[in-house]
Amino acid sequence: MALRPLHPSTTPLFVAIFFLSFGALLFQFVQTRMFSAMLDYHLTFLVVSGALLGVAGGGTAAAVMDVRARRPSSAQLSIAGAVATIVALAIETRIDPVSSGMFVAAGVAYVLGVIPVLCVSWVIVRALREAPEKSGLLYASDLAGAATGGVLGYLSIGTLGGQGLYGVVAGTALLGAAALLVPRPSRVPLRVGLLVVAIATTAVLSIWGETLAPPRPGPFKSDTMGVPHEFARWDPLARIDVARIGDLGDPGHYAFLIGQGYAGPRPPALMMTLDMGAFTPIVMHATDADLAVFDASVLAAPYAVAPRDSVLIVGPGGGIDVLNALRQGVKSVTAVEVNRTEVALMRGPYSEYSGGLYLDPRVHIFEDEARSFVRRSPELYDVLAITVVDSFAALTAGAYALTENYLYTEEAMLDYLGHLTPDGVIAITRWYRDPPAEIARTVGIADGALRRLGNDHPERSIAVLKHGLLGLVLTRNGPFTSLDMQRLRTFADQRGFSIALDPLAPGGQLVDLASAEAPPTDDKPFFFDSVAVSDILAGRAQLPYGYAVLLTTLVLSLTMATVFVLIPVYRGARRAAGNALPPGTVVALALGIGFIAAELVLLQRLTLYLGQPALALSIGLAALLGGAAAGSAVSPRVPLGLRSSAVASAVVLLLVLGGVPLVTSATLAAPLEARVVIAALAALIVGIPLGTIFPRLVAIVGQPALVSWVWAVNGTASVVGATVGTIIALVGGFTLLGLVAVVCYAVAAMFAPQPRT
Known part of the structure; x- marks a missing residue:
């Protein structure tokens, strides 16, 4: 079946992609907060891995399903993403990690976290397949939405709460669906209905989220003691709870600090x-x-x-x-x-x-x-x-x-x-x-x-x-x-x-x-x-729990990406490439690993600099993705080839990642507002050249089967790169990981395919 062309007016599509990407990044943000509160901080690696798997899986779904006579519309996929978001919240907060086990709870949450992102990715890849010549603006809309979503998560979680942000994610997906509907008078009631449901979902979960979907603490959490709570609030840094035993409290909360021989009074x-x-x-x-x-x-x-x-x-x-x-x-x-x-x-x-x-x-x-x-x-x-x-x-x-x-x-x-x-x-x-x-x-x-x-x-x-x-x-x-x-x-x-x-x-x-x-x-x-x-x-020490989670994530994500992402699109890509290695494979692989490695290093440097992981994540990702969005938007107007863009990215990465420690050390004593501006500028400078490469690759490979293939390879490389990058940082440090990112972009320059004639 031939691919269907984009609607003559692509502005609603750009708006829809902005909303969908906004929600997808916000979904990752709130998932990390929920995982950290319910299970543990180290399990946020599952959130990142699951989201990246969903991104890669969207390319495969577009390649396999969109060639059929009956396929879900982009609006239907957006609505499915909204429903999947609410289902993820409902099930994640219903499973008891203590009785069911950490790996069961984490595994279920991992799968549930893939689906909403996959729906969003499917819509975006479909647009890229149908109009590769507009890849720069489409990719820019994607990145700009993601950048905005990261900032909103940090700014609004204290007001809306964790559950309320799930409502915002679902609501933005419904807004994306409304934008994707064909502009006919008969669709006006449906659009109004989607808007009403979006607002209602956000309001209900913001006001009654703690009652409808209270998080359940895992086995390593002190809240498993069953102490009654009298206060709970979500914060960008952590969820804060206050618990009271008895009418006045319990001195046992600080007993571990007191010498055993003390027999005097102890205030509650x-x-x-x-x-x-x-x-x-x-x-x-x-x-x-x-x-x-x-x-x-x-x-x-x-x-x-x-x-x-x-x-x-x-x-x-x-x-x-x-x-x-x-x-x-x-x-x-x-x-x-x-x-x-x-x-x-x-x-x-x-x-x-x-x-x-x-x-x-x-x-x-x-x-x-x-x-x-x-x-x-x-x-x-x-x-x-x-x-x-x-x-x-x-x-x-x-x-x-x-x-x-x-x-x-x-x-x-x-x-x-x-x-x-x-x-x-x-x-x-x-x-x-x-x-x-x-x-x-x-x-x-x-x-x-x-x-x-x-x-x-x-x-x-x-x-x-x-x-x-x-x-x-x-x-x-x-x-x-x-x-x-x-x-x-x-x-x-x-x-x-x-x-x-x-x-x-x-x-x-x-x-x-x-x-x-x-x-x-x-x-x-x-x-x-x-x-x-x-x-x-050498067998002299047991594998720490955090390492077990990391390695399990690596094996799980690599297996799922290979079976459900790469294999389904490989045959079509080989056929389109004349039974040769599909063009752009090495470049897509290098870009996937290089981008996630650069992102990890940059966020690490900014975490030290800003002192707040959530703030560093929001500002760093927003500026990095915002810069990449700007690079994508201007890439059609800049007369640089893919190889030149990759070389420029490698040089900028080397200079910025090498210079950031010097600048941050010299300005660490500056007020927070000044440090936020410096951090945003550093991430923005890195993002601009990085955002020019993938749209050029999509435009070069051109054919829908090859577009899906490079998207799938790039996404799979990011999935694996997130875990492998953490291992490299653990063993060799973040400076070594930064050098890996530079090398990846140099490899992309070396293997850049030639433009089509």
């Missing part, structure tokens, strides 16, 4: 959770006698060896570190919290419960990212405290192995050390597992930073206190004296704690573990990746 507390897993207590306002419990806590240890004039607390959350500092007599407490919702709660609904802790004149709260704040702060602090909030169960299972964390890198420690008073200390609290991997890595970071500052005996400047499953790493610029250690031992003995690393007698397990591997850096910020790949391959 509420539990504030982030993404239903990591938690921070909100302690009820109490008398001085009740607050004596914190004198017996591990949090009081730094004040046994440091002055008490000025303290900086990173990530105060519910305020227990702030409360402890005031209890210890600190005159000025500065606290930096990146999550604005937590600060708003402590200043608003829970201000009275906490005794106006965040409104105390001695307390200065800054809504900012810690690294940037420390870098630009002129102040020196007696104590710089960072207290653990991670889930111990998830940590033990290796669920955080793939998580970047820029608070725990060698460069971060350099910043911290540079803001201490002469007798000041850095106090980092981490879980003390067996073996104590996180404590050892913290010791390694401190050791490396001290050596870079010219300290020839860093072991004399690091002490570790142990209390049950908790460890406290104390670091200062100068050595701990005999008097310091006498005070610390007295403090520990009186509370039932122990000294795990004595700077006056260094050595033992922690030192051995710390020296066994290089400490995390800003280029390899995987603090929780404490198991060496060589140990896994």
Whole structure:
């Protein structure tokens, strides 16, 4: 069957593709938030993989189904995408990950996440097949919509909620369907109906989403304890919940911090959770006698060896570190919290419960990212405290192995050390597992930073206190004296704690573990990746849960892409190419891997720079895709061939990815608004040349069968590249991954097919 030509007026098609791509990117954004809250952060790799598989699958569906006499219209596909979005939300929030198992829940969610994106991709590829000469503008509409969707997700999730964003996704798909309907008077009621349903769906899920589709926490989540919630709000950084046991709360939420010998009163507390897993207590306002419990806590240890004039607390959350500092007599407490919702709660609904802790004149709260704040702060602090909030169960299972964390890198420690008073200390609290991997890595970071500052005996400047499953790493610029250690031992003995690393007698397990591997850096910020790949391959260590998810995703996505995406279109492509390798195959493969690798590196650099993963994702993707959209739109007017565009992309990537660390390091102390502008410009510059290549490839191959083939190959390469790129970053760092991206675009230039004559 011959392909049907585009409608004479292609403007509605461009509008429809904009709406559909807008919703597809927004769907990926809200899926990552839902996965992170319900299951775990590392499972967001499934979201990316599933979305990319859906993109690739749309090309195959267009090639296989559109040649038949009866095919779904583009409007019907858009409506199907809207329905699939709501079905995905309904089923994902109905499956209990605890009773059904994580892999079952994740597998079902993976499949459900593919379908809406596949419907969108099908519409776009159909348009490219029917009008390859308009590929530049079609691709530009696609990328511009995706860029806008990413920004809206970040800006609106706090207002509409996670479930409300699913309604927006479905609504934009229905708007796309309305734009795709043939403009006849008889279709006006249908268009109005689609608009009404779009608005109603968004409104219902925004208002009653928590009742209709409440997320179910997975087995590594603290919310599995069944504690009743009294507050829930979605935030770009995390979903925030507050739970209460009993009428006033439960002191058990902070019991792990208190010495076992303490028998005095303990004020009750509420539990504030982030993404239903990591938690921070909100302690009820109490008398001085009740607050004596914190004198017996591990949090009081730094004040046994440091002055008490000025303290900086990173990530105060519910305020227990702030409360402890005031209890210890600190005159000025500065606290930096990146999550604005937590600060708003402590200043608003829970201000009275906490005794106006965040409104105390001695307390200065800054809504900012810690690294940037420390870098630009002129102040020196007696104590710089960072207290653990991670889930111990998830940590033990290796669920955080793939998580970047820029608070725990060698460069971060350099910043911290540079803001201490002469007798000041850095106090980092981490879980003390067996073996104590996180404590050892913290010791390694401190050791490396001290050596870079010219300290020839860093072991004399690091002490570790142990209390049950908790460890406290104390670091200062100068050595701990005999008097310091006498005070610390007295403090520990009186509370039932122990000294795990004595700077006056260094050595033992922690030192051995710390020296066994290089400490995390800003280029390899995987603090929780404490198991060496060589140990896994040699059978000396078990495969961490995060790695298992990553490898399972790789095998699953590669298998599904091969069977359902590549094989169905390969025969038609071979036939169109005269039984030879279809032209553009190598280029499409290189572009798929290269683009996703460049995207991963750019977003990593911007995450460190902006300090907020969700903000970096939104700004970085919006600018990158916006630049690519601009490049696609102007590509028909720029007299450059595919090879020249690929060379230009490789050069720009090399310059920008190489220069971004220098620029971001020099401007990390700048205000957030300035950093957002710089980040957007960097991503925009990268995106413009990258967006010119694929439309040129589509125009060159021309034939519908070959267009579907290069789309399928490109999508499959992106699916695999997302997982392989993560592995490369884990093993070799993000700089190596950036070089891989440059090489991919160089390969695309080498194998660029010649234009048709």
